[in-house]
Amino acid sequence: MVTIKDVAKHAGVSVATVSRVLNNNGYVGTETRKNVMAAIEELNYSPNEVARSLYKRGSRLIGLLLPDITNPFFPQLARGVEDEAGRQGFRLLLGNSDEDIEKEMDYIQTFVQNNVVGMITATNHVDYDMYQSLDLPLVLLDRTSSSYPAVYADGREGGRLAAETLIKKGAQRVTLVKGPAHVKPAVDRYRGAMEVLGEADVDFSVMSTTSYAFEEALNWAEELFQKFPETDGIIASNDIVAIAIVHEALKRGKNIPGDLQIIGYDDIPQSRLSYPPLTTIRQPAYEMGRKAAELLIQRIGHPQQEHRSIQMPVELIQRHTTRKDDQE
């Protein structure tokens, strides 16, 4: 490994001088600078971030903690974070928490041990000690809290929008699929939808699910049709579940959207690809990730400044699992 000492020797100067040209601070003679640059070039030197980080007590690393990258909503978020962070010279340490506190704590510890300068986390456990005692810039992603800045989409509005849409399009017997109770955004959506359903002249039922896992989606779908075979409008807890429901409905020979309308949540990329293409409530995942990184890096620069959160708008994406014509 070529170190700053090698460069110094090669250029016939001290390490301090090399450091000065590297960081572009302090006084350096024109000629000297040129020599040092040449030496750097020649030895193909690039400074050890670890040493740097040790002295500075801060790296160029950001910790990103997600529930599960395997859930298709998160890669978008992650990519948004990465792109923005990368643009500003930061790299990502990645962790999957599986919504498990143990794992989460583990990751946070190693993030800190590695001198990350900030963290972006999609956690339901902000109120735990570990976060309280963490003195790092932190931003929540897809979650909220009064204690930290957050980037999230308006889940309640999303839920309302989904329910309103279904009602407007003439659904009479709505089934609302409730996401896992420990996942905050899921309950926001649920509440939003309930608000609208409660005030409308429709029958409705609620079906609870306890996970967003792929493997279970088809089971939820089956269960749904067993329990509520007569439903003509379904608000799914997310797009995965929605797609599974579409699958099961077609298998049972239902006509979509004639007999049965379905509306998803998230607008993951494959929702456009499914057939019929899924009507859904869009969360701008990539953009949310970008904003979160932006916010975090801003805070890293100005830690004292008052924090602000960003609520992103949700949007109804009308495709073909709901009817074209509104029934007013």
Add this chain to the structure above:
Amino acid sequence: MVTIKDVAKHAGVSVATVSRVLNNNGYVGTETRKNVMAAIEELNYSPNEVARSLYKRGSRLIGLLLPDITNPFFPQLARGVEDEAGRQGFRLLLGNSDEDIEKEMDYIQTFVQNNVVGMITATNHVDYDMYQSLDLPLVLLDRTSSSYPAVYADGREGGRLAAETLIKKGAQRVTLVKGPAHVKPAVDRYRGAMEVLGEADVDFSVMSTTSYAFEEALNWAEELFQKFPETDGIIASNDIVAIAIVHEALKRGKNIPGDLQIIGYDDIPQSRLSYPPLTTIRQPAYEMGRKAAELLIQRIGHPQQEHRSIQMPVELIQRHTTRKDDQE
């Protein structure tokens, strides 16, 4: 931040002793050990990995470089890598290369600067200087090379299998969708399929695609039906494209698998969810990720040892975009 000095002072010993109990080496008296442990506990100390890494010239970090985490094949890989790495006490630095050499070089540089102890990369550019001159344990994932250990699935066999299946099930006019030419595994599959098609008594056409991006998938599908409206069997370049093709076919009123059979590649989780559920060639992505991490960590322990690669078997997953009955 609480450092080893604080612990030493608190326990009334030297830093060396604290370090000894931390690392469980050297001699430490029973009583002393107890005191130190107590101090650690009390101060809630955990050692700074950065300092450690500087002296040891090696961290507990692994660099993971993927083309694009947003492509649904990769989260599985990533998760496999992460789980195995995590199990063995390693953390991941993540990078998306977009198959772009510039970005790739950038990431590799910062990985090295951060003292990663190894790298797992899905690159098509192993033969570039940057890899040659890298003296880090490296394992290729979903790619191969004679110079490095690799974990990959048998693409040629997968291609053959897809073609054989379609032929056996009676397709007469096969369309082979060729993936981007710069993506190695894509061309392996293509070759495998071609071998079989070339020797069979069927007509076939090849349609080239230049990307795996979601946004383009539906365009490829449309283009396919414009160019080859009479095809009755399609070998898609991956599951995303396959699902888009199913979409387009249904939209055009084709009967699947009656009029048209489709076979995908990868077996991403959503392939089971699509309707009709997709017949596809499965690559054990999660397992591949796990194995790659395993291999890498093994090499980190024994760098001199001769390297070996692992070829994972592919598998035909029969679902409902191909016919039940074989036509012999």
Add this chain to the structure above:
DNA sequence: ATGTTCTATGTAACCGGTTACACAATGCAG
């Protein structure tokens, strides 16, 4: 009793950077 080995602990060098401080040379004002 003496020498050797084992146990226990501390001191200080080291990892590869950054920067406070010291010092010298130069430029410029009076």
Add this chain to the structure above:
DNA sequence: CTGCATTGTGTAACCGGTTACATAGAACAT
């Protein structure tokens, strides 16, 4: 020409750990 500010560079301390080496007492062998 002298004095002070500016410029250019080196020395050494520091970041928070690890470990080579030194030291000393205890245990054991002869």
